[in-house]
Amino acid sequence: MLIRQIPIRNALSNYMYLLACEETLEAIAIDPLDHALCLQVVKELGWSIKTVANTHHHHDHIGGNGPVIAxxxxxxxxxxDAMQCIPNVDRGLQAGDTLKCGELSLEVMDTPGHTMSHICLYSPGAESEQPALFCGDTLFNAGxxxxDLGGAPEIMYETFVKQFYPLADEVRVFPGHxxxxxxxxxxLxxxxxxxSAQSLCAQFKAGLSAESYVSTISMEREINVFFRLDQMQVRSGIAASLDTDIEALDDQSTFVGLRRMRDKW
Ligand SMILES: [Zn+2]
Structure with missing residues (x-):
């Protein structure tokens, strides 16, 4: 699979993605908000977009659909379930569906939490290729x-427990922002x-470009506190913020507490 991660550099720092079959150069555009940039890049690459895939219905993900499709x-x-919110969807996807493009084949994951109708696209990879997860606004790098925009942290927790925590360490993470x-x-x-977080911060300060950085699930297990619910510093901080005993916190209440803390942080 050929992958282009395209930073949009808007106020919300969206990423859009182009994924292409190496044989046919037919491509999937994920959340192509900056339609002009998307069409320019695809032209330069010599690829042809056959499918536009939206991870969810928020405007900063669907806003470029019309011109790209035109x-x-x-x-x-x-x-x-997002078809009622997104105009002109041709095909509604469910968990376990396959999205094909040329020889490319992506697995559809149903990942509620940010919104209740959110998909991620998973590429299991080939022999010489690392798996890849295109995760929209569910999992971000280090967050x-x-x-609070149509989702629920308790549901997000279930998505992480059932679908993200079990992913293999080598899976590459391609988020929506x-x-x-x-x-x-x-x-920190x-x-x-x-x-790990200290070291990565230092690398960014020394000039490593954040918008070209690609993390893995292995790295997320080190730098993303939402993967680190069992760490005593994380747990005790949430207990203190909720004015409760650490023993009273289970994994879900720690996760939800972290999300609520991040909302106000
Ligand atoms: Zn969103």
Whole structure:
């Protein structure tokens, strides 16, 4: 699979993605908000967009659909329950569905939490290729999506437990926004001694470009506090913020407490 991660550099720091079959150069555009930039990049690459896929219905993900489809004749796909919010969807997707493009084949994951009708697209990879997860606004680098725009943190927790925590370490993470530097500060606020987060922050300060950085699930297990519910510093901080005993916190209440803390942070 050929992958282009395209930073939009708007106020919300959205990413859009182009994924292409290496044989046919037919491509899927994920959340192509900056339609002009998307069409320019695809032209430079010599790829042809056959499918536009929306991870969820928020405007900063669907806002470029119309012009991209007008220019390419691509079909539009989304979560089946997002079809009432997204105009002109051709195919509604459910968990376990397959999204094909040329020889490319992506697995559809149903991942509620940020909104209740959100999909992620998973590429299991091939022999010489690492798996990849295109996770929209569920999982971010060193953080997660907010849950106060039509989602729920308790549901997001279930998505993480059942679908993200079990992913293999080598899975590459391609989120819907570039929030990594701010999220790392939140991690270090919870876990000042987190050496992986400290080291990555130092690399960004030394000039590593955040918008070209691609993390893995293995790295998220180190730098993302939402993967670190069992860490004593994380747990005790949430207990203090909720004015409760640490023994009274289970994993779900720790996760929800972290999300609520991040909302106000
Ligand atoms: Zn969103």
């Amino acid at each position: 220019a390419t004749g691509a079909q539009l796909v989304s979560h089946i 997660i999506g907010r849950c 570039d929030y990594i530097e701010n999220n790392l500060q939140f991690t 606020d919870r876990e000042p001694d987190n050496q």
